[in-house]
Amino acid sequence: MCQFETTWEKSSRAQTLFQESADRLLELEKDNLVKVSENSIEVSDLGRIFIRNICMALDDPLWKKKTPQLFSKAI
Secondary structure, eight states, X not given: OTTSEEEOOTXXXXXXXXXXXXXXXXXXXXXXXXXXXXTEEEEOTGGGGGHHHHHHHTOHHHHHOOSOOOSOOOO
């Protein structure tokens, strides 16, 4: 995501993680922050200022964690 885009192979573990994040990514796409395709995500110019939030949508351990957040929160 350092280049504001990422791609993955269709058969890789990333594809499975992408499917688990699909709902969260759909919300970001509705807000025109990202463009999602079958094997890539591209961050829009507007989305660049929300890169932390976008990366959080892809952070599977964050969403599976059952303990409260101890550090800063994104706005």
